[in-house]
Amino acid sequence: MKAMSIAELTALRDKMKDRVAMREGSGQIRVVVGMATCGIAAGARPVLSAFVEKVGEAGLGDRVIVSQTGCIGICQYEPVVEIFEDGKEKVTYVKMDAAKAAEVVEKHLKGGVVVDAYTIGQNK
Amino acid sequence: MKELSLNVLDITQNSITAGAKHIEISLIENEEGILTLSIADDGCGMSQETVRRVIDPFYTTRTTRKVGMGIPLLKLAAEQAGGEVKIVSKTVEDDPDGHGTVISATFDTGSIDFTPVGDMVSTMCTIIQGHPEVDYLFVHKTASFDVSLDTAELRAVLGEDVPLSDFAVIGWISDYLQQQYQNENQ
Ligand SMILES: Nc1ncnc2c1ncn2[C@@H]1O[C@H](COP(=O)(O)OP(=O)(O)O)[C@@H](O)[C@H]1O
Numbered sequence A: 001m002k003a004m005s006i007a008e009l010t011a012l013r014d015k016m017k018d019r020v021a022m023r024e025g026s027g028q029i030r031v032v033v034g035m036a037t038c039g040i041a042a043g044a045r046p047v048l049s050a051f052v053e054k055v056g057e058a059g060l061g062d063r064v065i066v067s068q069t070g071c072i073g074i075c076q077y078e079p080v081v082e083i084f085e086d087g088k089e090k091v092t093y094v095k096m097d098a099a100k101a102a103e104v105v106e107k108h109l110k111g112g113v114v115v116d117a118y119t120i121g122q123n124k
Numbered sequence B: 001m002k003e004l005s006l007n008v009l010d011i012t013q014n015s016i017t018a019g020a021k022h023i024e025i026s027l028i029e030n031e032e033g034i035l036t037l038s039i040a041d042d043g044c045g046m047s048q049e050t051v052r053r054v055i056d057p058f059y060t061t062r063t064t065r066k067v068g069m070g071i072p073l074l075k076l077a078a079e080q081a082g083g084e085v086k087i088v089s090k091t092v093e094d095d096p097d098g099h100g101t102v103i104s105a106t107f108d109t110g111s112i113d114f115t116p117v118g119d120m121v122s123t124m125c126t127i128i129q130g131h132p133e134v135d136y137l138f139v140h141k142t143a144s145f146d147v148s149l150d151t152a153e154l155r156a157v158l159g160e161d162v163p164l165s166d167f168a169v170i171g172w173i174s175d176y177l178q179q180q181y182q183n184e185n186q
């Protein structure tokens, strides 16, 4: 590895160590992206990348977990994203892309408002 | 798949499902323009019958199981570019200490039906983000660049408190790989 990059990574680690303790806690949101063959072929990778990037940028890293799963079982609606939040009903977003993902981070994860236009209910 | 890097992402999920702790992903293009992709894992492996079944979706056995599309799609991409797919696998019963699977595919990059490799940086970041507990060795070599990443080295720097899947770490990995692709291209 290049020395400069290592220094950057070390600095990153030191910055994050202090943050780790705050991570546990209530009000967590879980974003799950379907990453089976059908999802990947339909464009799940840029959707996942957009969630990881935008959640990080928005400083929501302590509250939001972005994870991957296999086939959600509705291949014709891929890329599919499910959002789980304590005490709320699961929200299923379908036919997602990177731009829609960025919008969901902004409006839903940050603002608390479901983006109805991309939910499965509106796309049947 | 639109890019080979998407096949790589998909095929690597098989290794993770097989319980691999260590996965080596390499793409090496030689001077003749032949690209060899190899994904090697230390997972549970497959029986010879399973290898036959997954490589040929029309090969049926009495126990009809749901067939996947991941390996057939890789095979299609290789064969349409004048190459082939090979699988060597050992189950835990075959070899308790050396079990695992190596799936390799060749492609003639000069073929008009060669699928471009595409965005390997996104593929690696996605793989690591999804399963940060696995160790990955990634190598991508052509005449114009030589890119590599060993997550064991990153883990040594990060220690136990900071997972590889942390948003900032994934960002660093992305920049780190991107830099290697760019530097070497000049
Ligand atoms: N690296 C591996 N280790 C163990 N088993 C594997 C591996 N790769 C593939 N397999 C087996 O081959 C099957 C078919 O793989 P694939 O074509 O990718 O379809 P799918 O993943 O959807 O089942 C898998 O379900 C698994 O049983």
Ligand SMILES: [Mg+2]
Pocket (backbone or CB within 6 Å): A037, B010, B011, B013, B014, B068, B070, B071
């Ligand atoms: Mg698969």
